[in-house]
Amino acid sequence: METNVAEAKVSPNELLKAGCPTLAGTLAQTLADEQADHFSEEDAQFLKFHGCYQQDDRDVRKQGKKFIMMVRVRMPGGVLKPAQYVAMDRLASEYGNDTLRVTSRQGIQFHGVLKSGLARTIRGINEALLTTLAACGDVVRNVVTPPPVLHGLAGQQVLADARLLSQSLLPQTPAYHEIWLNGERLKLESEVAGDFVDPLYGKTYLPRKFKISFAIPPVNDVDIFAQCLGFIAIQEDGQVAGYNVVAGGGMGRSHGNQQTFPRLGDLIGYIPRGAVEAAARAVVGIHRDYGDRANRKHARLKYVLADRGVDWFRAELEQRLGFKLEAARPFVFTRQGDWYGWRQLADGTWVLGMFIETGRIRDTESRRLKTALRRVVEELGLEVHLTPANNLLLVGIQEGQRAEVTRILAEHGADPGRAVSAVRGASMACVALPTCGLALAEAERYLPNLMTEIEQALQETGLGGEEIIIRMTGCPNGCARPYMAEIALVGKAPGRYQLFVGGNAAGTRLNRVYKETVKEGEIIGELRALFERFRRERVAHERFGDWAARVLWLEAAA
Ligand code: SRM
Ligand code: SF4
Numbered sequence: 001m002e003t004n005v006a007e008a009k010v011s012p013n014e015l016l017k018a019g020c021p022t023l024a025g026t027l028a029q030t031l032a033d034e035q036a037d038h039f040s041e042e043d044a045q046f047l048k049f050h051g052c053y054q055q056d057d058r059d060v061r062k063q064g065k066k067f068i069m070m071v072r073v074r075m076p077g078g079v080l081k082p083a084q085y086v087a088m089d090r091l092a093s094e095y096g097n098d099t100l101r102v103t104s105r106q107g108i109q110f111h112g113v114l115k116s117g118l119a120r121t122i123r124g125i126n127e128a129l130l131t132t133l134a135a136c137g138d139v140v141r142n143v144v145t146p147p148p149v150l151h152g153l154a155g156q157q158v159l160a161d162a163r164l165l166s167q168s169l170l171p172q173t174p175a176y177h178e179i180w181l182n183g184e185r186l187k188l189e190s191e192v193a194g195d196f197v198d199p200l201y202g203k204t205y206l207p208r209k210f211k212i213s214f215a216i217p218p219v220n221d222v223d224i225f226a227q228c229l230g231f232i233a234i235q236e237d238g239q240v241a242g243y244n245v246v247a248g249g250g251m252g253r254s255h256g257n258q259q260t261f262p263r264l265g266d267l268i269g270y271i272p273r274g275a276v277e278a279a280a281r282a283v284v285g286i287h288r289d290y291g292d293r294a295n296r297k298h299a300r301l302k303y304v305l306a307d308r309g310v311d312w313f314r315a316e317l318e319q320r321l322g323f324k325l326e327a328a329r330p331f332v333f334t335r336q337g338d339w340y341g342w343r344q345l346a347d348g349t350w351v352l353g354m355f356i357e358t359g360r361i362r363d364t365e366s367r368r369l370k371t372a373l374r375r376v377v378e379e380l381g382l383e384v385h386l387t388p389a390n391n392l393l394l395v396g397i398q399e400g401q402r403a404e405v406t407r408i409l410a411e412h413g414a415d416p417g418r419a420v421s422a423v424r425g426a427s428m429a430c431v432a433l434p435t436c437g438l439a440l441a442e443a444e445r446y447l448p449n450l451m452t453e454i455e456q457a458l459q460e461t462g463l464g465g466e467e468i469i470i471r472m473t474g475c476p477n478g479c480a481r482p483y484m485a486e487i488a489l490v491g492k493a494p495g496r497y498q499l500f501v502g503g504n505a506a507g508t509r510l511n512r513v514y515k516e517t518v519k520e521g522e523i524i525g526e527l528r529a530l531f532e533r534f535r536r537e538r539v540a541h542e543r544f545g546d547w548a549a550r551v552l553w554l555e556a557a558a
Contacts, residue, residue: 010293014204016045017138021203022196023049024175030115031179037115038067049139049205050176051132052118055111059434069113070435071096071121072135076166077145077159078106078386080130082377085384087128089374095121100370101431102359104480105142105211106386107135111435122180133176138205140169140284144213144222147385149351149395150343151216157240158214158233161273165212165280171205172198200281200288207291208299210284211250213388214243220333220507222388223481225249225264228301229283231276234329242272244328247283247313248305251478254297255492262483262510263302266310268317269325282320286313336484336507337426337469338391341416342402350397352405355420358429358444359390372412376405389428390480422467423458424451428481432474432491439474441491446520447472453524461531468544469503483510486545487527495520501530501548511545512553 017023025046030039039047044054053070060066073088080088088108092100097112113121122132135142143162148155173196197203215224216233224230230246249265271279287301290308305313318324340353356369363370376382376394382405383395397405409416430436432443450472458466471485476498482488484507488500499518503511518526530548538547 011296011299013045013138013296014207014293016042017204020046021198022173022175023137023171024173024179027175028179031119034116038065039115049134049137049171049173050180051122051135052113053136053437055435055437057112057434058437058439067115068097068111068435069115069118071110071113071118071125071132072103073108073110073125073130073132074135074142074166075107075130075386076143076162077148078388078392079148079159080384080386082381082383084128084130085377086374087124088130089370089377091121091124092370095124098370099360099362102356102361102386102390102392103142104359104388104390104428104430105144106388107142108386109431111431119180126181131176134169134171136209138208138210139171139201140165140206140210140212140280142166143169144211144227144388146214146216146219146221147387147393149345149385149393152346153238154216154233154235154240157273158216161231161240161276162212162214164277168277169200169212169280169284171201200284202288204293206284206288207293208287208296208301210287210301212280215333217331218334220336221338223336223484223507224333225508226251226262226481226484227265228287229280230265231279232331234270234331240273242270242329243276243279244268244270244331245279245283245317245325247317248302248310250300250302251481251483252300253476253478255476255498257297260297262478263306264508264510265302266305266313267328268310268314269327270329271325275321275323278321279317282317285320286316290316333506333508335505336389337467337505338387338389340391340420340425348399349395350399350402352394352397352416354392354394354414354416355425356391357424357448360444367413369412369414372409372414375412376408379408380404421451421455422465423454423470426467426469427451428471428485430473430479436474438477439491440493441474441495441497443472443474443480443491450523454527457524457528457531461528461535463531463535466544469505472497485511486543486548487511489518489523492517497523499523499526501552502545504545504549505543509545509549511548512556514548514552514556 023046025043051072056065095113095117096110101109143166145162148159211228213222213227214231226249231243233240245268246265251262253260290304292298343351361370385393429443429447432439469486471480471482472489473482474491485503489497499515500511501514
């Protein structure tokens, strides 16, 4: 049942896609026009499917729009070979703003790329055997996994399955290669072939973005219940035997629009490992055929589940698969989040988990993190594995290289021995200002300072060393998955945030609004008061989020 865009009233994006199913737009023409510093609004929509967002520097907007591009790289499981990381580092310096942004879906983003450097950036990414195709747009995005090296054979099997899905669900349009890799040709072969139909996505792709992740219990570091589609690995004898399928999760909402909401994915059933590709393609097909194409705010798969119910969804999936799903197998999640420091693997090599505050890799005067990482990776031949909480692991360190890694990092002010507090280590912030066009308030630039105040408040209330999962976003879209956090601050307007409490450590519960609006200057006072109550009222080793759900939610309901 493929949706016919002519049948119903559809959103402008649907007409755009239907009008140019190769997604080529007039991108090549604008690229060739050296006078143009930006793309048309229509082309900016196509550009997303190619992994780029046209943005403007919001810090200088008052003086007129300065167009800059964000380029997002897709890499299933966040795994980068040494040469790939070094290539990313170089491209960021040559064409971007000299920083790399580790994303909450294990990708890398370049910010501040000018239109004149865009094609060379994308070509450089492809030369490193990575791609930006389908990093954004109404398609399946980067497939996320737990850092595979931490899970032995199961980790490798999950990574192999993530790569399989990533490849299988990639759009087939020839335009990407024609525009970015074969030179900026004005007349595209794909344009002539206006009847192009993607074998999976059809002419109009998905109604909205689609997100897939794998999880390996007992760690839920990927926030599996926040994904459109999740595969929870079920192991037998140290091997992945199959997956519990979770569907219909998502974070995005809009202030003041009750029709939009974050939603936890539903447990659908169990499939053997060999069925993972068929299951993923079938679920993507359900979204393609039943997702809302009239209202983009209601177009995610989660609303299909919310509106039609889990039983309908399971039956539809089974019908497409041609077999019945088994009942979900038992599993337990105990925690989310990353770990830091040294860990030795079974093969004798070492891994170093590094906290990358708010995911930003840059050089500052006191801490030359970008240079330090490039040097250790390049000189010692280390892999870089990105985590879904914007951090990274240096992988493949030989026993004899440990001292050298420490020396190089310390020399640049990035000493791995300098411990980060538990609360800071568990924090996340989205990009927000100055690049994100949707940001209502600061996040990445503000959270580090707020964390210092929070660390102090915890110390003073006798809670020093406590881990509380705190996430901040510049708007309610939820890019740092704030609604899974024990405390979340969600931007409403400059200097104003909505305060949520009550998520849990296992990432299985959504938090709830505690205060509709808190001004920046009042946040620490609000939190300090909560910390004091929590210390007095917590039961045994109860976590903040569990206390908040037990006590504050009840009070709010009374
Ligand atoms: Fe996101 C839009 C950044 C993960 C939900 N997201 C955006 C845009 C592209 C803003 C825009 O549309 O103009 C942001 C670009 C900012 C910039 O300047 O870089 C942006 N999202 C990010 C990243 C970089 C945040 C980060 O701090 O790492 C993450 C990139 C991941 C990647 O590599 O693919 C990122 N975004 C997420 C997540 C988390 C996840 O996927 O696990 C979510 C919540 C889960 C979900 O999708 O429900 C998320 N982003 C959104 C939404 C809300 C969608 C909705 O259902 O309503 C938007 C807005 C939209 O799509 O219209 C959005
Ligand atoms: Fe931008 Fe909002 Fe996403 Fe933050 S949560 S990056 S402000 S869209």
